[in-house]
Amino acid sequence: MNAITSYFKDIFHAIKTLLTGMRVTGYYFSHARKEIITQQYPENRDTLKMFDRFRGIVTLTHDENNEHACTGCSACEIACPNGTIEIISDREEDPETGKKKKIIDKFIYHYSMCTLCNLCIISCPTDAIKMDPSFEYATFDRKDLTMILNKPGSKIRKDVK
Amino acid sequence: MIEEVETKDAIKTQEYFVNMGPQHPSTHGVLRLMLELDGEIIKKVTPHIGYIHRSIEKMSEKDSYRQIVHLTDRMDYLSNHMNNEAVCLLVENALEVEVSDRVKVIRTIMSELTRLSSHQLWWGVMGMDLGALTTFLYAFRDREMINDIFEETCGARLTVNYNVPGGVMFDIHPNFQQRVKDFIKSFKTKLPEYDDLLSNNVIFRQRTEGVGILSKEDAISYGVTGPTGRASGFSNDTRKHKPYSAYDRVEFKEILMDKGDTFSRYKARILEMWESVSIIEQLIDNIPEGDIQEPSVKQVIKLPKGEFYQSVETARGELGVYVVSDGQKSPYRLKFRSPGFSNLFVLDHMVRGYKIADLVAMMSTIDLVIPDIDR
Structure with missing residues (x-):
């Protein structure tokens, strides 16, 4: 029983950490124009x-x-x-x-x-x-x-x- | 050398050799690792170096002390300021010249900015080695601000050549302080993102925790310095033990970890970035006035006869410069003790028994720069 609990715990923990990372990506995806540091070099x-x-x-x-x-x-x-x-x-x-x-x-x-x-x-x-x-x-x-x-x-x- | 070995299941397999590099992307340059493999388990690693040897030490023997400085940019190109500083400090100590406080503070700020930019690049590349391209883009976004600071004040982004014996080449740009403050302000909000993106990621944790353990004793006997050694608990920070420039007037912690595994080495560098940020914050508001070049250092520098040694803490560990002078305007012999060289050869010790994928992770956390190893 204990093994099964920890198995699912691990899965939920894993999903949580992945979602934390995705949140950062999502923030910059939705605020894409906030900070652009790249330049369109030959055009500019x-x-x-x-x-x-x-x-x-x-x-x-x-x-x-x-x-x-x-x-x-x-x-x-x-x-x-x-x-x-x-x-x-x-x-x-x-x-x-x-x-x-x-x-x-x-x-x-x-x-x-x-x-x-x-x-x-x-x-x-x-x-x-x-x-x-x-x-x-x-x-x-x-x-x-x-x-x-x-x-x-x-x-x-x-x-x- | 090829011999037949019996595995546990009594199936006969052959040990075989695989060349990793010199064109392998995860070796971060032209390093060739000869792997002796049993299946996917590594029996032995033999690093073969010399693909980017440019004989910088020999070239230094015909150059004047002012000219040697620009060659050191090309050794560990991610710690360019510290490399320059090492040669300049050696010349100043040999001539018994004391540079002004302004120069000391500028040099310290520049060194810490370089350390930050080096660790940012390492972080990005570390993620990419383990299959996460995201980190690379985030790291280069933050690194761009530091590169702009260097470009404005020093005139170049990578091969800066900013230090000269007896001072710095130019005074800081009027925008310098404001730019550094802007960078620190934004980077303090960006650094927690590094943890969210990679440090706490479950895949990353499982690939790094408990892998590639380097004990404190081994770190000392192999001469492993820098964050790699400090993650094993080996206290070796030159900034603390032999303070130079303005490091004796700032407060910072020497990051020591106790486990010595791949994740500790990762964590040590992340924590070191916080320390660098705090050092810059302490210094940036009170840069004292003073000469940027010591007038007593002449155009043609002749060191007195004798042997001189100076070590600085680069982003990778202790860089030592050893000069034998015969009183002429160029050194009789010059030797660089580069941190990357010592750190590389502990790899064989660390990696035995692990798989190839672990080797990539370990190699990333040693933070190799191949021109530094070959010189």
Whole structure:
């Protein structure tokens, strides 16, 4: 007799626990619009705003006169753990002072090797490079991921030391 | 190795080997378990690791101390903040630098948020391993809020690289405190749902209670740490025994269970989430002012000659970093004592005599992260 009682007790207990779980599911089923955290990603491209600090890709900022702040000091190249940044620099005579000054020829950035660790950005003494929150850089060819960050014809800003 | 054994019914059967993994979903990554089976009863488990070995320790030998930090993100990717913190604390202790209170509190809050997010993911995956897809969706719903907090303050969701030797990379975002408070408020109502959905479920209880018992003595001799060890009654919380950052100024309980079965390990993690919530609540309203980076730590860091060790409590157990320095800017030798490695090899001891379905449940409660084991 005792065995039969406990048998049925077990069954009722089991049904009770299952219904408790179903109650949670039922609550969210009936309040389906209450909290939606998923986003319709490719459709919401126009309105999607990433956080300011989100690290998507390294960029060299240029102002409206096509001037940047990179002195070619290679601090970022040394700080990078993966050899992502390669700076090819040149020396050019300053027309005002007549001294030879270092300028960058090519700022090569291998995006395919970049781990977006932000060490280059914090090591830059002139804040020339920064992280851009844009993404979607998948390509069919690995070559496209090697970029030259300084725009053609760009110069170093005058006030940068 | 194949030999014939006689079962009780005198029917001759053959012992055989089955490879579980490296592509099996319940091994949570590329872990290969070689099972020696008699029918469905497990005689022996041999874990084969090395499928995701990236030689992080060797790579660290050519990197500077600032660069090593970002590699540790890729070890135990669910405890990224604690891994970063371990290396940073080691460098700070070796240089005898004291970081500001602000940094300590920020690091503690971040670590506890990481612990919460790791345990949430574990909870979701644990349910899914046992055949309940529901839990996975609920866990990821709550985890999303933590990921947003990380993304706003640190700039990344998983490989955050937020700690630097001597401080943190950025100051906290102006929205940080409000977001954390919102999260804590909502998560306190969500956590009881976890019990309703899974902890009290009869199917779950019957599959976990009394299964895979690990005694306290075995936990100690295998070096099992973290919630896995604490569920067997082995008091090993680094936060309590060797307090670092701001853990000495907050009150929290070390969760100790006595049974050591699969359900105890499950329960220990659920209770640990409540403790993490309480730690964050104590700290979030009074983040002191101060420098976010210690100015005395130079750009090029050279540790003094000698050996250094620092351990932190990650979501899986005790992570130890051991550095032999010869005075150069990169370590002569660096060794990570990862919690997952020790916890994995107790599996063979636990699982003998049980069935394959129990192995899946046990493996879930050990909470394996394979990149942490292989490094």
